[in-house]
Amino acid sequence: MRFELTKEFLEQIRKAIQQSDLDWIDKNVFELHYVDIAQILDELQNEEAKFIYFQLEEEVQADVLMELEEEVRDRFIKSLSKKEIAEQLENLDSDDAADILYELSDNEIHEVISHMEDDEAADDIVDLLNYDEDTAGGLMQKEFLFVQLHWKVGQALSEIREQAKDVEKVYTIYVVDSLNKLVGVLSLKALFFSDPDDFITDLYNGKNIISVKVTDEQEEVIRLFDKYGLVSIPVLDYQDKLVGRITIDDVVDIIREEADRDFQLATGISEKVEENASIFRISRARLPWLIIGMLGGTLGAKVISSFEGSISMIPALAFFIPMITAMGGNVGVQSSAIVVQSLAKGNQFKSVFAKLGKEVLVGLFNGLICSSLIFGIASVFGTIDLGIVVSLSLFVVIVFAAVMGTLIPLILDKYDIDPALATGPFITTLNDVLGLFIYFTIGMLIYS
Amino acid sequence: MRFELTKEFLEQIRKAIQQSDLDWIDKNVFELHYVDIAQILDELQNEEAKFIYFQLEEEVQADVLMELEEEVRDRFIKSLSKKEIAEQLENLDSDDAADILYELSDNEIHEVISHMEDDEAADDIVDLLNYDEDTAGGLMQKEFLFVQLHWKVGQALSEIREQAKDVEKVYTIYVVDSLNKLVGVLSLKALFFSDPDDFITDLYNGKNIISVKVTDEQEEVIRLFDKYGLVSIPVLDYQDKLVGRITIDDVVDIIREEADRDFQLATGISEKVEENASIFRISRARLPWLIIGMLGGTLGAKVISSFEGSISMIPALAFFIPMITAMGGNVGVQSSAIVVQSLAKGNQFKSVFAKLGKEVLVGLFNGLICSSLIFGIASVFGTIDLGIVVSLSLFVVIVFAAVMGTLIPLILDKYDIDPALATGPFITTLNDVLGLFIYFTIGMLIYS
Numbered sequence: 001m002r003f004e005l006t007k008e009f010l011e012q013i014r015k016a017i018q019q020s021d022l023d024w025i026d027k028n029v030f031e032l033h034y035v036d037i038a039q040i041l042d043e044l045q046n047e048e049a050k051f052i053y054f055q056l057e058e059e060v061q062a063d064v065l066m067e068l069e070e071e072v073r074d075r076f077i078k079s080l081s082k083k084e085i086a087e088q089l090e091n092l093d094s095d096d097a098a099d100i101l102y103e104l105s106d107n108e109i110h111e112v113i114s115h116m117e118d119d120e121a122a123d124d125i126v127d128l129l130n131y132d133e134d135t136a137g138g139l140m141q142k143e144f145l146f147v148q149l150h151w152k153v154g155q156a157l158s159e160i161r162e163q164a165k166d167v168e169k170v171y172t173i174y175v176v177d178s179l180n181k182l183v184g185v186l187s188l189k190a191l192f193f194s195d196p197d198d199f200i201t202d203l204y205n206g207k208n209i210i211s212v213k214v215t216d217e218q219e220e221v222i223r224l225f226d227k228y229g230l231v232s233i234p235v236l237d238y239q240d241k242l243v244g245r246i247t248i249d250d251v252v253d254i255i256r257e258e259a260d261r262d263f264q265l266a267t268g269i270s271e272k273v274e275e276n277a278s279i280f281r282i283s284r285a286r287l288p289w290l291i292i293g294m295l296g297g298t299l300g301a302k303v304i305s306s307f308e309g310s311i312s313m314i315p316a317l318a319f320f321i322p323m324i325t326a327m328g329g330n331v332g333v334q335s336s337a338i339v340v341q342s343l344a345k346g347n348q349f350k351s352v353f354a355k356l357g358k359e360v361l362v363g364l365f366n367g368l369i370c371s372s373l374i375f376g377i378a379s380v381f382g383t384i385d386l387g388i389v390v391s392l393s394l395f396v397v398i399v400f401a402a403v404m405g406t407l408i409p410l411i412l413d414k415y416d417i418d419p420a421l422a423t424g425p426f427i428t429t430l431n432d433v434l435g436l437f438i439y440f441t442i443g444m445l446i447y448s
Numbered sequence: 449m450r451f452e453l454t455k456e457f458l459e460q461i462r463k464a465i466q467q468s469d470l471d472w473i474d475k476n477v478f479e480l481h482y483v484d485i486a487q488i489l490d491e492l493q494n495e496e497a498k499f500i501y502f503q504l505e506e507e508v509q510a511d512v513l514m515e516l517e518e519e520v521r522d523r524f525i526k527s528l529s530k531k532e533i534a535e536q537l538e539n540l541d542s543d544d545a546a547d548i549l550y551e552l553s554d555n556e557i558h559e560v561i562s563h564m565e566d567d568e569a570a571d572d573i574v575d576l577l578n579y580d581e582d583t584a585g586g587l588m589q590k591e592f593l594f595v596q597l598h599w600k601v602g603q604a605l606s607e608i609r610e611q612a613k614d615v616e617k618v619y620t621i622y623v624v625d626s627l628n629k630l631v632g633v634l635s636l637k638a639l640f641f642s643d644p645d646d647f648i649t650d651l652y653n654g655k656n657i658i659s660v661k662v663t664d665e666q667e668e669v670i671r672l673f674d675k676y677g678l679v680s681i682p683v684l685d686y687q688d689k690l691v692g693r694i695t696i697d698d699v700v701d702i703i704r705e706e707a708d709r710d711f712q713l714a715t716g717i718s719e720k721v722e723e724n725a726s727i728f729r730i731s732r733a734r735l736p737w738l739i740i741g742m743l744g745g746t747l748g749a750k751v752i753s754s755f756e757g758s759i760s761m762i763p764a765l766a767f768f769i770p771m772i773t774a775m776g777g778n779v780g781v782q783s784s785a786i787v788v789q790s791l792a793k794g795n796q797f798k799s800v801f802a803k804l805g806k807e808v809l810v811g812l813f814n815g816l817i818c819s820s821l822i823f824g825i826a827s828v829f830g831t832i833d834l835g836i837v838v839s840l841s842l843f844v845v846i847v848f849a850a851v852m853g854t855l856i857p858l859i860l861d862k863y864d865i866d867p868a869l870a871t872g873p874f875i876t877t878l879n880d881v882l883g884l885f886i887y888f889t890i891g892m893l894i895y896s
Contacts, residue, residue, distance in 0.1 A: 033656040035676050067677075161641055169679070170637055188636055189618055193609055208481040226704070228483050229515075229697050231617070231679065248696060249677050255700070256674070259707035260789060266714055267785035267871055268778050279806060283813045286782050290818055290846075293778045297771025298825050304767045305829070311763045318759050318766040319752045322880050323745025325770045329777075330716050330741045330873050334734050337715035341708060358727060365731045370738055377746050381753070398738075423715055425778050432770050 003036045017048050034060050038067030046079055062091035074103050086115030095141035098128040136221050137214035140235040140244030143167045146174040147200055154196030171232040175204045182234055182242045211236050225251045266423040289425045296429030300436050307440040316382040317443050320390045324439045328401045328431035335359050335405025336422045343419050356406050363402030371395040389446050393439040401431045451484045465496050482508050486515030494527055510539035522551050534563030543589035546576040584669050585662035588683040588692030591615045594622040595648055602644030619680040623652045628689045659684050673699045714871040737873045744877030748884050755888040764830040765891050768838045772887045776849045776879035783807050783853025784870045791867050804854050811850030819843040837894050841887040849879045
């Protein structure tokens, strides 16, 4: 029952476009959900996509446009005349319209806006463009429902009826005073089930209203949605006047993107790449970490080479090099992952030292278990001496890695660098070099 | 303005509880948002938390209860009598009530249910307990708004008014036929602005309704919310009858949990642990991967020891061991991360071979660049021969790691094992051993 895009279906669509078979397209494409139509357009050539797009109803056009993949949408928009772009913007929510304009040059924006017929909508969009993309102002839309505190339900209903023409999704009705300052919220339910002569003052909820300022950072917006389980949040200007709202659908997208980015950083991919990006772009996203890893490896080679004498004398020392580096890396990444996740959730650490102390204890505990095991293995493998060197080094390396893994993301965060960077090859590489140094130093001490 | 829980404030609350200073608590605690109250209870002793909890209004109690940390809530519930639990359940949404009962034994559930006064609510909860926790049935709630297709707006309004007493958040009104089968949705907006004599048939939207079956897996539910940007989804039984709905707040929680879990798996943490879990529990969550890493390291030692002769002759070979293993690990994790993310988004690969081909090409490209660099470095470091051995091995290892990194998550996924497992130390360890084998084999061939 659910739509799945197949190669065969795509071929049929292509054929129908070539033959301008509108009947077939109408029956087979226009009947689909707009998300599925967007998915089809993503796969078509730009001219083919345009053909389908301009046959759609205006409302569906707006929905489809915002569902296109970013690259596809940018290409599509850039192939339109400024007048055509202006026409498309008229159908969009103000935040979506602003998102599209962000991709254009100042001159192009100016020209597009001048073609817009709805002056109020144009003003809203221009206003949104003033905010930084990563702030509440950059995320908000200008369309929302509000009532004035002194209104009766009857007036509120007729005013809202008017406002609702521009508001696609209704979550909450905001209540403002005569100066347009936010004083509370009104649930649709409350309004719905009241008498026209009831006063808003008696119905609204003015307690514990969660809101953000236009200048609040995106991370703070997400933290509040997350913490308070919100579906929308009102946005206030410097004077606490209500100027917009942010809805959960936009926030879910950002949560997804941030989780993806953390995951990619943790796995050594330095920039976001689309599934079907070119091989060159994928390579470029991964190369930086590989080269850092290589330089780290070179440093590691340098460390080992300075102990060349020891290796010549006891070649068995070389056997456990991969274990020492691997364990240092694993422990370091484990520790930093926990810290990064806590920081991402906006948890403030009671104290860096408490956190560090805990990680050191976990390190001591795991180090003890792992070293005991490896003492047995290495002794059987080589000599008791080798067992002592390997297990002692492993213990020190594990504790050391736990400390580094905890401290580095905390330090990065303090200097406003994304702490997720620390979970990537960065910490592994650093621990490799440190681990080798510890290992061979202990080896030299025991064997000499 | 925003509430931040401080140690001092917590101390004040504790003192107020000891002195049963309800005035102070009323002014300083009960005025807070329920999420913040829950956060306070999380930090209190169970008896202290109980004192506060039972002073709250019933509605707030329900909200606070569901916001408590899982461990705290379980402890709290277990300290209540069965009758008290039953009373709490009456105030909860059916899905939340079922979540709480999932933690109890069959006998306890039976006893709690027998204490419930609202038989209909009790039936709903018992019904929900029949579904697997990870399916749409296990996620849904029984409270939703619906109208019958043949009703007029007037009747719909009065019926919905009645239903709305049980429904906290109103998103969509579902439209069913006389057999209770879902035929469409009605926006609140449409209902809101219609005449009492209008027919639902003329107002509802019956096209492209996205729904799930009770038995659909949680992943499918998330995929649909994600793809179609939903805020709620209707849940149907085998006969397409409407039996419940799932709302976005529950789904956001799961998206977060899944992202966290993938991240933890990728960084070598095998089970979910809370921020303030005991040191023993944290250690236990991390040990499995460390021990796998150690066994891998032992295998690596075994591989190197079988080339002991080569190392004795050319100790410089040992210098580049960490680089070879590190690069194999990095490339493997990069490749598998991309595959895991695609799989998590429900993307179906056009073909395994296409994906593999692309990763191999990226591997060849990155391998070429990295090997050229390292040829220079290793040659300066040692001899041209060493440069050839290291760069050739690195090239083969990178391509090999790209292949393994792509294939392993795909294979795990095929056998219904979480592919995110592959991004952890698993793939690193495997690549370590393989890389060492490739490196020393090439070394032996070139030097002999």
